[in-house]
Amino acid sequence: MISVAQALQLVLQHKISPQTEEVELLQSLGRTLAQDVTADRDFPPFHRVTMDGIAVRASDFVAGIRAFPIEEIHAAGSPQKTLHHPGHCLEVMTGAVLPQGTDAVVPYEECTMHENVATVLAEKVRAGQNIHPQGSDKKAGEVLLTSGVKITPAILGTLASVGYAQVPVFQLPSVAICSTGDELVEVQQQPLPHQIRRSNAYMLAGALQQENIQASLFHLPDEPAIMQKRLAKILEAHDVLLLSGGVSKGKFDFLPQVLEELGFTPVFHKIAQKPGKPMLFGTLPEQKVVFGLPGNPVSTFVCYQLFFRPWLHASLHQDHQPASAQLTQTLTFKPALTYHVPVKLHQDQGILKATPIPTTGSGDLTSILEADGLLSLPPEQENFAAGEAFPLTLFT
Helix, strand or coil, X not given: CECHHHHHHHHHCCCCCCCEEEEEHHHHCCCEECCCEXXXXXXXXXXXXXXXXXXXXXXXXXXXXXXXXXXXXXXCCCCCCECCCCCCEEEECCCCECCECCCEEEEHHHEEEECCEEEECCCCCCCCCCEECCCCCECCCCEEECCCCECCHHHHHHHHHCCCCEEEEECCCCEEEEEECCCEECCCCCXXXXXXXXXXXXXXXXXXXXXXXXXXXXXXXXXXXXXHHHHHHHHCCCCEEEEECCCCCCCCCCHHHHHHHCCCEEEEECECEECCCCCEEEEECCCEEEEEECCCHXXXXXXXXXXXXXXXXXXXXXXXXXXXEEECCCEECCCCCEEEEEEEEEEECCEEEEEECCCCCCCCHXXXXXXXXXXXXXXXXCXXXXXXXXXXXXXX
């Protein structure tokens, strides 16, 4: 067996190099930006009025003028207007271009308006007040977004502001999820006492949907010849195989043998961890990648989170920021394995705290229902004290 760190390193050595494609702006949400985006003009592109009120020269106020005849009204979206007479003002609306010849905006709340004259009640008026200066956020040509960021609603708005109707993103790999085992039946079926519903495949498909990947779902019976025939067909149309079950050492775990007959090159089989020890990883011809996840649901989910997601994000050039959290209670775990504990998270005086969720084992799917992530406890310890911080894998 190899360590968790060694396994992850080997997985990341086999990341793919995706091509880029352009998608419509609204279709880019959740995708990964494939190039830097620069400002096509200053941000903001003009001196922008930030409050409804009147635009004046601050020097007129300093000179003692308090009553300012109103020359005209300047709305947002109108071309820039000009103040023609000293001691006068223009009414301005939020978002409007600051009129030429003015350098301060006094909000309506600090004025009285009577017979087309605005009287300023404020004690002070200074140049630049209530104005968002041109280029104060970003200058034309400055980088706004870097390649590799995951596109969020805020990023979507930024892309729209610089005219990206079509957005360059990295292509997503095509993923096939294959569950195995004759004990599995479809979701809509009523299981017999010796059967269970096929839940792992849907759990993985849902996780992939969060990555904007619409996976194809298949089920393989415990018949090597049928497995091989179906997998050969599946591989023709997919870049990645996510296999659930059939990778341990049981007499009906045929997948390693079947994959070998299809040209599989194993990278590792078994990781010194709990849950998820039997995980299999390797490659197939034409740069296809195989993740053989153990069949117990928690093991499947843990291996997906710890190995597939980092592989996917690295392949899409997304940055990974390591996280940690402190245990809220003491734990003991004696086997020399990395122990992945489902935890509930909360903040305590700015420190992220992790409370273990009780579980009966890797078959206990309900144990991850309330979990926010996994705390990975290192194999070189047996006792893990409350207050100690350990690596954290977040589920979102």
